[in-house]
Amino acid sequence: MDYNTADIESRWKKYWEENGTYRVSDDRSKPKYYVLDMFPYPSGAGLHVGHPLGYIATDIFSRYKRQSGFNVLHPMGFDAFGLPAETYAIQTGVHPAKSTNDNIEKYIQQLSNIGFNYDWSRSVKTCKPEYYKWTQWIFTQLFAHYYNNDAEKAQSIDSLVAKFEEGGSTAVNAATSLEEDFTANQWKAYSAIEKAEALMNYRLAYQKIGYVNWCEALGTVLANDQIKDGLSDRGGHPVEKRAMKQWALRITAYAGRLLSDLDSVDWSDSLKAMQRNWIGRSEGAQVFFDIENNDKKIEVFTTRPDTIFGATYMVLAPEHDWVEELTTDAQKDKIRDYISYVNSRSEIERMSEVKEVTGEFTGSYAINPFTNERVPIWIGEYVLKDYGTGAIMAVPSDDERDKAFATKFGLQIIDVVDKSDYPGSSLKDKTGKMINSGFLNGIEVVAAITAAIKAIEAKGIGSGKINYRMRDTNFSRQRYWGEPFPIRYNSEGIAEALPLERLPLTLPDTDDFQPAVGGKSPLARNEAWVNEEVGYTRETDTMPAVAGSSWYFLRYMDAGNPEEIASKENLKYWDSVDLYVGGTEHAVSHLLYARLWHKFLYDLEIVPSNEPFKKLINQGMIQGVIEFVYLQKEKGEGGQNIFVSQEIAESNPETEYAMIPIHIDFVSSYGSPDSYLDLEGLKKFTEWWPSYKGAKFISADAEYIDGGQDVEINLVTKSEVGKMSKRYYNVVNPDDMVEKYGADCFRMYEMFLGPIEQSKPWDTNGIDGVSKFLRKFWALFYTDEKLIVNDDAPKPEALKILHQTIKKVSDDIEKFSFNTSVSAFMVCVNELRSQKCHSRSILTPLVQTLAPFAPFISEELWSKLGNEGSVHHSAYPKFEEQFIKEDSIEYPISVNGKKRDAIQIPSDATKDEIEKIALASEVIQKWIEGKDVRKVIVVPGRMVNIVV
């Protein structure tokens, strides 16, 4: 029988489907294991070979766990709401629901070709009303809760109202955006609208008017993490600041827990670092500065309260609320000019020209509480409205930016830290002794910080404070293709959440997807939908894509449940994700939101665990190779296109060239520095791109005119590593790989490429090695159509290599090191071939061991060995001890660190015995003859070193 991959794959795919082989039961008698992939956004382009990398790894892992006796949940779903489908709808008129569904079908097809063991009956699509019903419900719960800082958890708004009635806003220590406190009596006197507004400052999902990142081209607002270098992450459109009323999530309430609980999860250091960085905790103090001739006090945050004696001026952000009030008549014009200058600058300009110092004096003064000196109040771009309090005390002697500012505007500088004891330390280092600082003089910086905070608290002008960089995130999008907010406004304009029985609030069907100008969602134009409920109007914004992906992993636990997110029993049994695999591009937004939602649901006692993902592995990206040819910009006679070899283009810097990406299939040894187009390649190229017919190609030693006489020519192309994308003609489709080499080969090759975590360009060149391996493996069972497996007793050498392989592979799987396990299989098969071993008792466990990696060939051979059904027994229990122990081990023997020989020592020998055998052996005697043995170092199982 031949090794025919297409035949084997189609039969076994059918078998799995008919027998529900990968159906997952909620069988609570078995230990559970939850393996999760980050679900994809189903784009129209389909999968390329980079996408399945992580999926293959999790598939191997979950098959391994299942074979080892675990009840494994390994689901797949689709992140189906999002901008691309809507953009596509605007361009083509195809409803996003339709294009999304078509894409999903295509994805499922492609995924099942690779032989994944997903239980599709548990699949989720975030755009389905049955799913987003619960996304909306969680939102209503966020709306109905606030964060109690004392209890360190979310509590109901009703309980908050009770506290207000008792003691006003000061009776509660909560995460809030409330600016002015109120008493119980004031609360009671509030109108319904005033109460609603006050409560809005506490809700975990709340509305606020704030500066948002508006992208006119996309017709929506963007979160900070959707903006790169002042341009939208998607599409690269300009983004401007705009004041709008938007929904937001009070993620800052959870900042402390999101930070400290990172210690309890098994994620990579770099990923944790990215989250820590994003949360951005800094310790310091808040201090209030009196303003001359004004009752207000300017609040600042500083990490260096010790330097307060050197605070010689203050700076407010240009957008600070008090700028107008603090500006004196004499300065009015200048301040107005400055603010209009700031507003005229785009985000990109503000970010790229950070070195330029700008600012303006308001004319007002504050009082330094320690020196009692008048300090001028300035405004300046370098102070950000969104960080800290939007105002700083400037200490030009100890902060580089303050120093640059003070130097430019001639402001006073007082040295407060003597760093002479710490040569080479920078201003940022918290080192040195305090000087010119009254009671702090002579104290080291670190101690001075504590002392200063104490003094500040004693004076009643501030307190120690922890500040976070992270902001509350904007949660509104003015788009069609997202979850509608389950919110309605009553006749007074007060927002109310829809109760569960009114959910899901479904998207109206429409063919109008045009983004609105002026910040209104397309839904707002649908008046029938907006006013459907008598006496109410509906919220017309929709949620961002991150909403649906913040809790999808819970839905897999009980995907069809119409009554709850998932049943209590299932939530308890499946608990949380044991292993999560996905790319770093979600390091911040998705993973932070998912943790936030999970912690919130934990507070509500809906989920039993505090963190959603116990272990997380970031798979690297598989990149593409981009091949360029150089097209001379100046055309030849009669408009002839002229292409030149790379070395010609590079040695003629005065000539201008365009770099044309070219289909990688035409290029010989693509991806290497000396990739080239030969004559055949050039012909294919002009055929495929007819507008270059008749072009002239010039290499270092030859010229060829398309359509003319054949000449031997190698036109060197330029290779780069970059994205796999249609526009670079370098997309490698997994379907093609599966068709050509088989799914097993494709799977094993992707694993063989290198560590999962590493990014690397796709290179098909090595795939033959894996293909050969699989054929060799097959050849252990079949020669010339004949099954050659025998029932001979296994030889000890065969047992040894088998059990070494089982041990190596299972250790490697646990370590998520699949490239080395593939190698181990290769070693094993090579060894069994040279031993001519066809023993059933060796091959049976070997098939079981290979099954997670190459399920199709394993299923086929498993049944050919006479077994029923799918591979199900475990080959993974550790047999190796009983076989390997009986053997002797070859010990290398070194003298003074130099390897001299090797001898056989029984593997169960003790350290002393090893030493005796080594010293007594003849081969070693000749090296140590006549010398004193000073020391013998024995590493059991490894080596012996003799020092003479």
Added chain:
RNA sequence: GCCCGGGUGGUGGAAUUGGUAGACACGCAGGACUUAAAAUCCUGUGGCUUCGCGGCCGUGCGGGUUCGAUUCCCGCUCCGGGUACCA
């Protein structure tokens, strides 16, 4: 600037975390089979040196600890990722 990674043959990458560096694979070279090619199989393949046995050098660079360092420590350097007027 700051925070994470990383630097090993022609290439992708191993090395049980201090114990024979280069497993496995690609590529390359030689050979077998073949009329020939493909496929397959065998042999070799870090560098220098030697007819050969062997010897010397070798994990980005410079030092250190150790009987022994790709691994640990100190100082550089280059590459990749993240992030930034963050007070």
